[in-house]
Each structure stands twice: as structure tokens, then as C-alpha cells.
Amino acid sequence: MQSTIVMTGATRGIGRVAAECILRESPDAHLLSVARGSVGVRPAAELGAGGHAVSHVEADLGSLASVHSAAVEIRDRLDRGDLPPLRGFVGNAGIQHTNALTEGPDGFESTFTVNVLANHLFVRLLEDRFAAPARIVITASDTHFGDFKHNMGMVPGPVWRSPEVLARAGAFAKPDTAAGGRTAYSTSKLAAIYLVHEYARRLPAGIDVVAYNPGFVPGTGLARHAGPLARFAMRRILPVMTLTPFATSRRAAGRHLADVVLGTTKAPTGSYVDRGRVARSSQESYDPRREGELWDAVERFTAAYTA
Incomplete structure (x- = not known):
């Protein structure tokens, strides 16, 4: 079945592995990679080697105006018939800062913009262009559990507040520290x-x-804003943990992501897939009141770009 799959975070890490798997397993797919500036040019060419259909659209996910422009370009290409029917969106890109004070051009804290608002704006601007059956996949993290079992004490658990507060810089304790940045994440x-x-x-x-x-x-590149010691540990020391049950290799994580995107991993809408299986997310993550409150807030935050 011919299809377009739009993907953020396909240029490196688990996203790059997932993109390779998607193209190998679904040769009729056109992978449209969303990447910042010229960063996506070379990976798109590499992924397209061997005749795979790959293109890219430029977008800075930290800017809602840039996300809007990218989504409009995708809509236009779909409407012109330059792309096959849209059957997938993968919001895989993510960011983690060493503080909770980094503000984007829209006045929102950068972690919240990239990890929440950018995905929401893509979903809202593309939702009427999807051709069923279609699947949207948003990359989450088991750091949202906030316990030692899931993060080994490396990342503080979430601290939920009003979305109006969470979306702004300085929402957490010690916002100028790495702990503040990880709490934002x-x-x-x-x-x-x-x-x-x-x-x-x-x-x-x-x-x-x-x-x-x-x-x-x-x-992966998630720690690219961390200090030199943390970056060294992530690149050279912690990968050894993939030999234990406490960590996942990039290859395995990317393979699992591709399986979710392609529907090889059966998962009903609204579910949480933990690596290769449907599972329960944290108890805190099931809260219809918060969900509705957050929806209303992100709709307000992105309203200027969805009208």
C-alpha cells in the first residue's frame, strides 16, 4: 500500500534505525523526514539509497511558526499529489536541556515546545489529510514514572502543575540546574x-x-546539551548497560519503534507500548481531568497557527 509517513527525529539515534527499518519493511512507503535546516539533507540522501522514496522538509521544532510552515508544505504536497496518501506521523524528536529556563521564540519553555507543542501542531494541521488506516506514534519515556525502577535515579520524576505554568520557563524547583531541566523533560x-x-x-x-x-x-543525541562529563558517560560508559535488562540498544529501540509505526506491534488507539509490547503507563498518566485541561491549554497556545 502506497503511503507517506512523516517523521521527526529520523536523522540520528533510534529514529534513524527506525527509518531504515520502515523503508526496508514497507518498500511502498515514502518517508518524509522533518529536520532542522540542512541537517536533513544528507540523511535523506543516505536513506534514499537503493531506490527508497525519501524526502525532507525543514523545520525548527522549537518554533511554532517553523512547524506551521513545514506542516503547510506537507499539506500542499499531499494536495498536489506529489506524495502518496498520508498514513503515518511519528513524533520522535525530543530535547532535554541542562536547565528549565531556555525559552523559545514563542515565549514557551523549549522542552515543552519541542516535546509537546510541536507534535500537537503537526497532528492538528495534518489530521484532515490522513487516509485511514493511519497511525500516529509519539515517542514517550519511562522517566514519566518517576521511580528508581524506571529511571535508576538519573532523572527526577514529573512535577505536574497547571499547563499555563508548565509551558513557561522556570516552572520547576532550581530551574537553573540540570535537575530542573530533567524535571522539565x-x-x-x-x-x-x-x-x-x-x-x-x-x-x-x-x-x-x-x-x-x-x-x-x-x-543517543538526547544528552547533547549536557556537560562534557555527562556526554562522555552517555557515549562511552552507559552503552555497556544495553547488555543488561536496564537499558535498550539503539538498534533494538529503533526496531521496536518501526514495528509500532507499521502496525506489526498490535496496539489499540490510546495505548502505551513499552518497547515491544502494550503495557500500562504510570498510574499518574491516567487522569481525564488533566488530559482535558492540557488539551484546552495547548489549543490556546497553538491557536495562532491553526486558525
Whole structure:
């Protein structure tokens, strides 16, 4: 079946592995990679080697105006017939800062913008272009559990507050520290799961939405804003943990992501996939009141770009 799959975060890490798997397993798919500036040019060419259909659209996920422009370009290409029917969106890109004070051009805290608002804006601007059956996959994180079992004490658990507060810089204790930045990250991933539940209620039948947790995957670009010692540990020391049950290799995490995107991993809409199986997310992540409150807030935050 010919299809277009739009994917953020396909240029490196688990996203790059997933993109390779998707193209290998679904040769009729056109993978449209969304990447910042010229970063996506070379990976798109490499992924397209061997005759695979791959293109890219430029977008800075930290800017809602840039996300809007990318989504409009995708819509136009679909409407012109330059792309096959849209059957997938993968919101895999994510960011983690060493503080909770980094503000984007829209006035929102950067972690919240990239990990929550950018995905929401893509979903809202593309939802009427999806051709059923279609699947939306949002990469989550088991840091949203907030316990030692799931994060080994490396990332503080989420601290939920009003979305109006969470979306702004300085929402957490010690916002100028790495702990503040990591709290912003785990909280943004909890927010992503809340929105997956809300999308499942609101999207038309035939458009499924799933949250995917790759587990702890050392060696990815997530720690690129960390200090030198932390970056060294993520690249050179912590990858050894993939030999244990406490971590997932990039290859395995990317393979699992591809299986979720292609539907090889069977998962009902609104579900949470932990690596290769449907599982329960944290108890805190099931809260219809918070989900509705967050939906209303992100609709307000992105209203200027969805009208």
C-alpha cells in the first residue's frame, strides 16, 4: 500500500534505525523526514539509497511558526499529489536541556515546545489529510514514572502543575540546574501521554494514536546539551548497560519503534507500548481531568497557527 509517513527525529539515534527499518519493511512507503535546516539533507540522501522514496522538509521544532510552515508544505504536497496518501506521523524528536529556563521564540519553555507543542501542531494541521488506516506514534519515556525502577535515579520524576505554568520557563524547583531541566523533560513526557489519550478520544475512526517508550537508550543525541562529563558517560560508559535488562540498544529501540509505526506491534488507539509490547503507563498518566485541561491549554497556545 502506497503511503507517506512523516517523521521527526529520523536523522540520528533510534529514529534513524527506525527509518531504515520502515523503508526496508514497507518498500511502498515514502518517508518524509522533518529536520532542522540542512541537517536533513544528507540523511535523506543516505536513506534514499537503493531506490527508497525519501524526502525532507525543514523545520525548527522549537518554533511554532517553523512547524506551521513545514506542516503547510506537507499539506500542499499531499494536495498536489506529489506524495502518496498520508498514513503515518511519528513524533520522535525530543530535547532535554541542562536547565528549565531556555525559552523559545514563542515565549514557551523549549522542552515543552519541542516535546509537546510541536507534535500537537503537526497532528492538528495534518489530521484532515490522513487516509485511514493511519497511525500516529509519539515517542514517550519511562522517566514519566518517576521511580528508581524506571529511571535508576538519573532523572527526577514529573512535577505536574497547571499547563499555563508548565509551558513557561522556570516552572520547576532550581530551574537553573540540570535537575530542573530533567524535571522539565520527564514532565513533558507525561504531558505527551496525556495528549495521546485525548487524541484517541477526538481523532476520527481509522486514525490510531499510540505512545511509544523505547526505555533507557544510552548513546543517543538526547544528552547533547549536557556537560562534557555527562556526554562522555552517555557515549562511552552507559552503552555497556544495553547488555543488561536496564537499558535498550539503539538498534533494538529503533526496531521496536518501526514495528509500532507499521502496525506489526498490535496496539489499540490510546495505548502505551513499552518497547515491544502494550503495557500500562504510570498510574499518574491516567487522569481525564488533566488530559482535558492540557488539551484546552495547548489549543490556546497553538491557536495562532491553526486558525
